[in-house]
Amino acid sequence: xxxxxxxxxxxxxxxxxxxxxxxxxxxxxxxxxxxxxxxxxxxxxxxxxxxxxxxxxxxxxxxxxxxxxxxxxxxxxxxxxxxxxxxxxxxxxxxxxxxxxxxxxxxxxxxxxxxxxxxxxxxxxxxxxxxxxxxxxxxxxxxxxxxxxxxxxxxxxxxxxxxxxxxxxxxxxxxxxxxxxxxxxxxxxxxxxxxxxxxxxxxxxxxxxxxxxxxxxxxxxxxxxxxxxxxxxxxxxxxxxxxxxxxxxxxxxxxxxxxxxxxxxxxxxxxxxxxxxxxxxxxxxxxxxxxxxxxxxxxxxxxxxxxxxxxxxxxxxxxxxxxxxxxxxxxxxxxxxxxxxxxxxxxxxxxxxxxxxxxxxxxxxxxxxxxxxxxxxxxxxxxxxxxxxxxxxxxxxxxxxxxxxxxxxxxxxxxxxxxxxxxxxxxxxxxxxxxxxxxxxxxxx
Amino acid sequence: xxxxxxxxxxxxxxxxxxxxxxxxxxxxxxxxxxxxxxxxxxxxxxxxxxxxxxxxxxxxxxxxxxxxxxxxxxxxxxxxxxxxxxxxxxxxxxxxxxxxxxxxxxxxxxxxxxxxxxxxxxxxxxxxxxxxxxxxxxxxxxxxxxxxxxxxxxxxxxxxxxxxxxxxxxxxxxxxxxxxxxxxxxxxxxxxxxxxxxxxxxxxxxxxxxxxxxxxxxxxxxxxxxxxxxxxxxxxxxxxxxxxxxxxxxxxxxxxxxxxxxxxxxxxxxxxxxxxxxxxxxxxxxxxxxxxxxxxxxxxxxxxxxxxxxxxxxxxxxxxxxxxxxxxxxxx
Numbered sequence: 001x002x003x004x005x006x007x008x009x010x011x012x013x014x015x016x017x018x019x020x021x022x023x024x025x026x027x028x029x030x031x032x033x034x035x036x037x038x039x040x041x042x043x044x045x046x047x048x049x050x051x052x053x054x055x056x057x058x059x060x061x062x063x064x065x066x067x068x069x070x071x072x073x074x075x076x077x078x079x080x081x082x083x084x085x086x087x088x089x090x091x092x093x094x095x096x097x098x099x100x101x102x103x104x105x106x107x108x109x110x111x112x113x114x115x116x117x118x119x120x121x122x123x124x125x126x127x128x129x130x131x132x133x134x135x136x137x138x139x140x141x142x143x144x145x146x147x148x149x150x151x152x153x154x155x156x157x158x159x160x161x162x163x164x165x166x167x168x169x170x171x172x173x174x175x176x177x178x179x180x181x182x183x184x185x186x187x188x189x190x191x192x193x194x195x196x197x198x199x200x201x202x203x204x205x206x207x208x209x210x211x212x213x214x215x216x217x218x219x220x221x222x223x224x225x226x227x228x229x230x231x232x233x234x235x236x237x238x239x240x241x242x243x244x245x246x247x248x249x250x251x252x253x254x255x256x257x258x259x260x261x262x263x264x265x266x267x268x269x270x271x272x273x274x275x276x277x278x279x280x281x282x283x284x285x286x287x288x289x290x291x292x293x294x295x296x297x298x299x300x301x302x303x304x305x306x307x308x309x310x311x312x313x314x315x316x317x318x319x320x321x322x323x324x325x326x327x328x329x330x331x332x333x334x335x336x337x338x339x340x341x342x343x344x345x346x347x348x349x350x351x352x353x354x355x356x357x358x359x360x361x362x363x364x365x366x367x368x369x370x371x372x373x374x375x376x377x378x379x380x381x382x383x384x385x386x387x388x389x390x391x392x393x394x395x396x397x398x399x400x401x402x403x404x405x406x407x408x409x410x411x412x413x414x415x416x417x418x419x420x421x422x423x424x425x426x427x428x429x430x431x432x433x434x435x436x437x438x439x440x441x442x443x444x445x
Numbered sequence: 446x447x448x449x450x451x452x453x454x455x456x457x458x459x460x461x462x463x464x465x466x467x468x469x470x471x472x473x474x475x476x477x478x479x480x481x482x483x484x485x486x487x488x489x490x491x492x493x494x495x496x497x498x499x500x501x502x503x504x505x506x507x508x509x510x511x512x513x514x515x516x517x518x519x520x521x522x523x524x525x526x527x528x529x530x531x532x533x534x535x536x537x538x539x540x541x542x543x544x545x546x547x548x549x550x551x552x553x554x555x556x557x558x559x560x561x562x563x564x565x566x567x568x569x570x571x572x573x574x575x576x577x578x579x580x581x582x583x584x585x586x587x588x589x590x591x592x593x594x595x596x597x598x599x600x601x602x603x604x605x606x607x608x609x610x611x612x613x614x615x616x617x618x619x620x621x622x623x624x625x626x627x628x629x630x631x632x633x634x635x636x637x638x639x640x641x642x643x644x645x646x647x648x649x650x651x652x653x654x655x656x657x658x659x660x661x662x663x664x665x666x667x668x669x670x671x672x673x674x675x676x677x678x679x680x681x682x683x684x685x686x687x688x689x690x691x692x693x694x695x696x697x698x699x700x701x702x703x704x705x706x707x708x709x710x711x712x713x714x715x716x717x718x719x720x721x722x723x724x725x726x727x728x729x730x731x732x733x734x735x736x737x738x739x740x741x742x743x744x745x746x747x748x749x750x751x752x753x754x755x756x757x758x759x760x761x762x763x764x765x766x767x768x769x770x771x772x773x774x775x776x777x
Contacts, residue, residue: 035512040524099743102523121743126525212724269631270610272724403520410741412726419725423634445518445744 038103040126044340048081051341051348052109054097056331057088060299063364071357075348082344102127105338110345111352113333116151117399117409119159120239122334124403128159129335134346135161140355143371147328147396154239154401160334161353164367167326167396168216169387170315171283171297172290173306176202184313186320188224188256191290196264198289207265209288210257211274212422213415216327217292222253223397224317224324229414230400230439241400243439245417246432254421254428261422268422275415283310294329295368295388314387314394328396330370368392404442413438506756513749522745535750544726545734545751549758552709552731555640559708562648564701567655572685574660586657593653601717604646608632633719636727643714643728650714651707655700662696663689698770702763709759712736731755 053072058064065088072084087109089097094114101108102125114122122128135141135158141149148162170191172184180201185191195207210217222228227250230241244250261268266288274282276293283291284304292315293301301310314323333353335345351357358369362378368388369375379389399405408414417435420426426434488495513535520526539545570589574582592600608615610631619627633639666689674684690697712732715722721737722729731751739748 035508035515035517035528037521037528038524096740099519099523102519121519124525125519125523125743127523213720269634270629273633273720275720407742407744410743411737412721416725423724425725442742 036103038105040102040105040337042105042338042340042342045342046340047344048079049341050083050085051111051344053084053086053111053348053352054089054101054109055086055113056091056094058091058365060365061088064361067357067360067364068352070360071351071354075351079344079347084348098122098127099125101336102338105336108336108338110339110341111333111335111349113163113331114160116148116162116328116330116332117405119152119332119334120154120401121403121406123154123159127337129337129339129342129345130157130159131335131346131349132156132158134350138350140350140371143355143373145328145370145372145375145392145396147392147398148330148370151328151330151398151401152332152334160332161349162370163331163333163353164358164361165328165330165370165392165396166294166296166368167328167388167392168220168292168294168315169312169326169391170290171293171301171310171312173283173286173288173309174311175309176205176289184311185316187316187322188221188318188324191316192256192259192265195260195290199265202289204287206271206282206288208260208290208292209274209279209282210260210266210271210292211276211279212261212268212272212419213275213412214279214292215414215418216329217276217279218254218257218414218418219327219397219399220292220315220324221257222250223326223395224315224322225249225253225256227251227253228397230402230443232400239401241402241404241439241443243436243443245414245439246429246436251428251432254418254432258418258421258428268424272419272422295366295385298366298384312384312387314391317395323391323394325395325397326391328392328398330368400443402443404439404445407442407445408439411438411442413442509749509752509756512746513753515746517746517749519743519745531746535746536754539747539750539754544729548729548731548734549754551729553758555644555730556705556708556711559644559647559651559711560701560704562644563651563655563704563708564697566648567652567700568659568685568697570652570656571659571663572681572689574656575663576681589653589656592649593657595650597650597713598717600650601646601714604642604649605633605718608642634724636723639719639723639728643711643718646714646718647708647711651704655704658696658700659693662693666692698767702766705762705766706759709762710755 055064055068065086068086072086076082076084095118098112098114098118101112102122119128138161141161144162145165148165149158152158152160152162170184176182176198177184180198182194182197185194191208197207198205199207219229222245227247228244229250231244232238233240233242245254260266261271279288279291280293280297280300281304282288283293284301284306286305293312301307315326316322317324333349335342335349339345353370355369355371355374358367358371359374359378361367362369362374368385369378372393375389375392379385413435417431420431420434421428425431514531514533515521516529516531516534518526521528570585574585577585595603607613610616610629616627616630619630632642670688670692671684674688679687710732711730715728715730715733716736719728722733732755735748735751735755738744738751
């Protein structure tokens with residue numbers, strides 16, 4: 001009897017003592033025996049051998065692969081004794097994959113594709129190679145759109161080349177607008193009024209589909225009102241930021257966006273939890289009169305019920321004739337610091353992100369080129385692109401190029417802020433102040 | 446006093462019988478005056494288990510504790526910045542964060558409700574199993590095993606669909622029964638209804654373990670005891686409370702502790718069903734919070750600190766639970 005009770009308790013007490021002992025040990029040993037850290041820098045620069053490339057696996061990847069295969073074949077022909085191996089990694093797990101590549105330089109690729117909002121974080125992680133010199137010497141680089149260039153410049157140094165850009169504009173239903181006698185809105189106030197009018201006359205439709213977690217759809221409202229997410233401290237390009245989401249102008253934008261949640265447009269009970277894809281899905285399935293979608297949303301919308309019944313205009317700004325600045329999304333390609341083929345890898349990067357490849361990628365995938373001249377050419381041929389290109393050339397903006405942005409994004413700081421407001425938990429002033437506090441904490445890390 | 450000792454007594458002779466032929470293990474009473482080699486023998490036999498435990502339990506916990514005292518983010522892992530010792534700075538940061546305390550309270554309450562509901566449903570169905578005929582019993586068993594075998598992520602996705610405001614059958618059925626308030630009702634919008642939705646899923650996927658274990662325990666109770674009680678006119682509830690439950694005590698303790706540990710660490714259901722913590726993070730629980738800190742934003746050291754705090758909370762809760770049981774005067 002005694003032993004049976006002992007066995008339970010001695011087991012338990014060892015479960016207590018072991019972690020306690022481990023913790024104590026940890027404190028003592030912390031400086032002597034740290035967890036693993038990898039050394040990422042390489043000073044080798046071999047002129048032949050195998051180069052490895054990781055690109056994102058798109059939903060419909062075959063056309064992308066074809067373009068890349070052609071570019072790679074050309075590269076291999078020009079560089080004797082080199083072989084290029086391209087792997088397509090799933091977008092969902094790219095963060096883990098790329099982190100793993102930074103942690104294990106031996107199995108890491110030489111060149112990677114990455115989302116442009118991740119640049120600052122990857123640079124801080126010590127994963128990307130500074131290629132400012134080669135970038136400056138690259139003739140084509142003068143045509144690169146300045147916003148796209150900003151997304152890969154950290155502390156005045158260049159960490160890659162842009163592969164494509166993506167930007168959002170206003171999709172609207174031509175049939176609904178015709179039935180109700182509406183014109184595409186030309187100011188933000190008109191946009192909100194039009195949305196509510198659609199909802200009031202067609203209760204089966206959301207006026208403008210919005211989402212509490214659709215940060216990139218909300219940003220144009222903040223920018224159009226003269227606000228910003230964060231301001232750069234000191235001079236432009238310092239990459240040190242201070243949250244500005246609680247400034248008076250930013251609050252005006254937040255107020256305008258959150259006023260769209262309610263039974264008179266997009267009921268909070270449904271729309272508060274929506275992200276960008278949900279709003280596009282609602283529009284594509286014919287449940288919304290308008291939506292804020294990207295040039296890259298075209299395929300999803302064409303596949304839905306509204307095929308052939310929609311048009312796109314730039315998202316209107318506050319004043320008549322203004323365009324609300326839109327977020328310049330897109331992907332870059334970069335060279336990893338651990339590469340043992342520095343010169344070859346940079347050459348390959350220029351091939352992959354060069355004008356010819358970008359033009360072909362546009363033809364195959366609809367990715368907007370980052371070279372202003374190439375982009376102008378393709379927009380001439382496809383009227384669908386005009387509102388997007390106009391938005392990009394006019395007023396594209398970017399999120400803070402700071403490693404803190406990754407943390408802000410991952411901790412859902414902005415979705416939380418919008419959801420707190422639309423669900424009535426906090427008013428605009430308190431919610432934006434709290435969000436600004438969290439953003440500043442992230443910037444300081 | 447009853448079953449614990451009985452089991453022990455039953456097991457003891459078996460052990461003796463097996464050890465008798467072996468020359469190394471001295472049987473029973475001779476152990477005390479055995480040689481030095483004899484004193485080390487138990488450790489020799491325990492060694493494989495200890496090595497496995499050391500490798501799988503102590504070492505990871507040691508690493509977890511160690512990292513929680515460092516500044517260890519992605520930049521340190523990939524060599525961008527040096528690793529530095531921070532003392533209790535990560536813990537201080539965590540304890541200063543108001544949200545952390547809200548999450549702790551929500552997690553504890555949510556886990557408590559989950560444990561109680563799971564045990565209630567599991568035990569009730571176990572008793573039901575002993576009272577129905579073979580075919581319904583088989584059907585219930587199969588249904589429970591199906592729920593048990595379903596991966597949490599699949600189960601969560603299906604439950605979210607069942608309760609979908611536009612297409613979900615549950616709302617349609619409720620409206621059909623005349624509850625018109627459920628027309629297009631969004632279960633995930635309100636904090637409590639979102640937690641309730643997750644609770645249903647958690648109970649659904651964890652009651653089978655309780656049910657099967659308790660059912661096995663009930664089957665091991667001698668039928669004479671139950672028959673005697675029934676003859677004396679005891680109701681089902683009375684039989685459960687004064688006969689089955691006390692005899693099942695060791696089993697109930699195990700399933701309760703298991704449930705506490707599982708439900709306190711719930712992750713998949715919250716992550717999938719409430720989109721990673723709900724509207725304005727209203728459904729955040731500790732494990733999702735730790736994931737966000739540790740992996741989504743690469744602050745491994747802060748995530749480790751949360752892990753250590755979770756470990757300590759679980760230990761305290763389990764110890765208090767066992768302590769309370771002992772206070773009641775019964776052996777385990």
